[in-house]
Amino acid sequence: MKLRVGVLQLDIALGDREKNQRNIEKWMASIPLTPDIPTAIVVPELWDVGYALDRATELADPEGSGAAAFLGGLAKKYGVWFAGGSVLASTGGGFVNRAQVINPRGELAAYYDKVHLIRLMEEEKYFTGGKKECVFPLEGATAGCVICYDLRFSEWLRTYALKGTEVMFISAEWPTPRIDHWKIMLQSRAIENQMYVVACNRCGETEADKFGGASMIIGPWGEVLFEAGEGEEAGFATLDLEKVSKARNFLTVFKDRVPEIYGTHIK
DSSP: OEEEEEEEEOBOOTTOHHHHHHHHHHHHHHSOOOTTSOEEEEOOTTTTTOSOGGGHHHHOEETTHHHHHHHHHHHHHHTOEEEEEEEEEEETTEEEEEEEEEOTTSOEEEEEEOOSOOGGGTGGGTBOOOOSOOEEEETTEEEEEEEGGGGGOHHHHHHHHHTTOOEEEEEEOOBGGGHHHHHHHHHHHHHHHTSEEEEEEOEEEOSSOEEEOOOEEEOTTSOEEEEOOSSSEEEEEEEETHHHHHHHHHSOTTTTOOGGGTOSOOO
16 A cells, blocks of 8 residues: 655744745645645644744634644645644643644544643643544554654654554654754654654744754655755655555564563653
C-alpha cells in the first residue's frame, strides 16, 4: 500500500491568524499533488498564531473550530488529509495546544491535545495537558500524531507503536540551538518503533527564538527520505507501508519485549 506524505515548513507570524492562513493557502496552491495516491500533509505546531500565549484569551480558537473549518476547506479543495499541525484552542477547561486531523471531505476526523508541556516555554502556565493519545485510520494505514516536546518521551511514542501505529506525524516549533536533538530523536523514534515519521518544524524567528526548520520524513529503518533546509519549504515522499510490517517481522522488537520486568513504579 502506498501513501504520499508531505510537510509544509513555514514561518509563522506571531499573533496574525489571517496572515498565517494566507501563507498556507499560497503554498497549497503551488505544490504538486498526485491525485491517484492518497496524500497527507502536516504543518507546524501553533501554525495559526504561534507562541503568543500571553494573548491566549484574545487569540484562542474555540475548540479549534475555526482552524478545522479553514483546513477543511483546503482539504476538500485539494483532496488531501491534514494530519497534524496544532492550534491555540480554548475549551471548557482552559487552553490547549491541539493538533487536528482533517480528512479529504473536509471533516475533523480526530484531534490530539499536547500531553507533555514544556516548562522552558512556560506552557504549563497557559495550557491544560492532554490525557490521551491520537491513533486514527488513514487510507488503510494506522497513523498517529504528537506535538514537539512529546518527541523527547520515548515511552509515549512507544505507546503509539504498541497500538499499531505505522506512520507518526509530528508538528513542532523546535529551536535552532537544539536542532541536532530534533534530527537524532526523529531517527531514533523511527528506528526503535519501526515506523515512518513525518515531522514538520517551523522556520523563521521571533524576538526571543530562532527556529531550525529541518523538517524530515524518515523510514522505519531510519532512512531519511526528505530533509528540509532552514527556510520555508515543502517536501514530499511516497511511503510503502509494507516496509513497516517487513521491518517488524524481521527484527521482532515488539514480540521480544519483556514488559513484566520493566515495572510501572518509575517516577
